[in-house]
Amino acid sequence: MVVFQRTPNLALPMQQETFSPETQKRIQKDLPQAFIDRQKTWSGCLYNSAPQNTFDVTPEEREAFFESLYKDSGFAFYLSGYSDLTTSEEANHAAYDFWLKKTRARISDPVKASILAPSEQPHPAAAKRSSSEMDYFEPEGVQLEDGTVFPVNVIALATGFDSLTGSLTCIHGLQDTAGVTLKEEWDRDGANTYLGLTRKGYLNMFLYYSVHGPAALSNGPASIRLQVRWIVDAIQKINKAGLSSIKPTEEAEKTWTGTVGIITSMTLFPKANSWYMGANIPGKKIQMLNFPGGLPLYEQMCWKALETWEGFVTV
Numbered sequence: 001m002v003v004f005q006r007t008p009n010l011a012l013p014m015q016q017e018t019f020s021p022e023t024q025k026r027i028q029k030d031l032p033q034a035f036i037d038r039q040k041t042w043s044g045c046l047y048n049s050a051p052q053n054t055f056d057v058t059p060e061e062r063e064a065f066f067e068s069l070y071k072d073s074g075f076a077f078y079l080s081g082y083s084d085l086t087t088s089e090e091a092n093h094a095a096y097d098f099w100l101k102k103t104r105a106r107i108s109d110p111v112k113a114s115i116l117a118p119s120e121q122p123h124p125a126a127a128k129r130s131s132s133e134m135d136y137f138e139p140e141g142v143q144l145e146d147g148t149v150f151p152v153n154v155i156a157l158a159t160g161f162d163s164l165t166g167s168l169t170c171i172h173g174l175q176d177t178a179g180v181t182l183k184e185e186w187d188r189d190g191a192n193t194y195l196g197l198t199r200k201g202y203l204n205m206f207l208y209y210s211v212h213g214p215a216a217l218s219n220g221p222a223s224i225r226l227q228v229r230w231i232v233d234a235i236q237k238i239n240k241a242g243l244s245s246i247k248p249t250e251e252a253e254k255t256w257t258g259t260v261g262i263i264t265s266m267t268l269f270p271k272a273n274s275w276y277m278g279a280n281i282p283g284k285k286i287q288m289l290n291f292p293g294g295l296p297l298y299e300q301m302c303w304k305a306l307e308t309w310e311g312f313v314t315v
Contacts, residue, residue: 005115007122007123007128008115008116008117008118008122009128009130009131010096010099010125010128010130011103011130011131011132011133011136011137012070012073012074012075012077012078012099012130012131012132012133013070013073013074013132013133013134014073014074014132014133014134015071015072015073015074016073016134034046038219038222039222039225039226039295039299040295040296041079041294041295041296042079042294042295042296043075043079043217043218043219043222043294043295044214044218044219044220044221044222044223044295045075045079045218045219045222047075047076047079047080048079048080049079049080049081049082049083049085050065050080050081050082050083051083052082052083053082053083053084053088053091054082054084054085054088054090054091054094054095055090055091055094056082062094063098065082066095066098067098069081070098070099070102073132074130074132075130075132077095077099078095078125078126078130081095082095085125085126086124086126086127086267086268086269087266087267087268089124089268089271092121092124092125092126092268093121095125096121096124096125099117099125100117100119100121103116103117103137104117106137106138107137107138116137123271123272123273123274124268124269124271124272126268127267127268127269127271127272127274127276128272128274128276129216129274129275129276161275161280162281162284163216163275163276163278163280163289164191164209164210164211164215164216164289164290165186165191165211165278165284165289166281168182168207168210168211169182169183169186169187170183176199176200176201176202177201177202177203178201180201182199187283189285190285190287191211191212191278191285191287191289192211192212192253192254192256192257193207193210193211193212193213193253193256193257194248194249194252194253194256194311194312195212195213195230195248195256195301195302195305195311196210196211196212196213196214196215196227196256196291196298197210197213197227197230197231197302198246198247198248198312199247199248199253200247200248200249200250200252200253201247202247203245203246203247204238204245204246204247206231206234207227208224208227208228208231209223209224209227211289212256212257212260212289212290212291213227213290213291213298214226214290214291214294214295214298215289215290215291216275216276216289216290217276217290217291217292218290218295222295223295223298226295226298226299226302227302230302230303230306233303233306234246234306237306238314241314243314243315244315245314245315246309246312246313246314246315247312247313248311248312248313249311249312249313251311252310252311252312253311255311256311260288260290260291260292261287261288263291263292263293264288264292267292269288269292270288273286276288276289276290277289
């Protein structure tokens with residue numbers, strides 16, 4: 001297998017399995033409570049980080065804990081990990097070392113192992129989006145359901161994309177009340193919103209899964225559900241008060257962007273050139289594009305602003 005990669009992907013095993021009809025019925029029965037529980041977690045997934053820091057436990061306890069997370073599935077390795085995973089370089093490196101050991105054990109060619117799982121950590125774990133994989137490090141081609149294997153050199157699954165901003169800046173003619181297009185403004189100054197929901201200069205324009213909301217650092221349906229609830233509440237409040245429009249102030253937008261920056265500076269996210277930070281698009285400003293404080297804090301801050309229209313101009 002020949003892979004062209006810019007940087008190694010710290011791929012995590014998805015542990016995919018086929019559920020029996022009985023298991024599917026049990027899962028469906030539990031879904032209503034699961035939807036409630038997921039809104040209370042940092043990521044909107046059914047995971048909570050461990051209360052301890054990485055080096056609060058013995059090496060043996062840490063090894064056993066990492067092993068249990070690895071056997072769980074995918075993002076559990078990060079989201080259920082120790083509390084200091086994304087804030088301490090030493091703790092992050094410990095998690096990488098475990099991943100490195102598990103991954104290299106699956107690669108028979110030592111040269112490939114050094115490329116796919118390098119001894120020197122290429123970037124902090126979780127600071128870039130890890131792929132979920134099934135047997136990625138073992139195959140030599142594509143295997144069909146009937147067992148036929150087609151040897152391949154490379155499979156193009158995806159290419160670069162302008163995350164979070166591109167879907168808005170590509171809308172022709174999207175401009176504020178002063179006639180400045182969103183693309184022109186964001187290309188010049190970087191992307192900004194208020195609460196990840198609204199934009200200065202745009203009357204009654206509501207956003208979701210957008211810049212400086214939880215977005216890519218969350219379970220999409222969970223964060224979108226939260227944001228749509230806020231939008232509905234805002235519209236109902238506008239109608240009840242007999243208002244014609246709302247828009248955030250420039251100061252409120254700058255404060256929100258600053259808050260995102262402060263929280264981000266407490267983490268290891270800036271140490272990776274990821275699409276979380278807009279680094280995959282040449283010329284795009286390097287900045288955290290997601291709210292990194294988790295869903296509960298985000299929800300609290302959004303509804304606090306809605307109570308008194310804090311940060312908004314209402315007409």
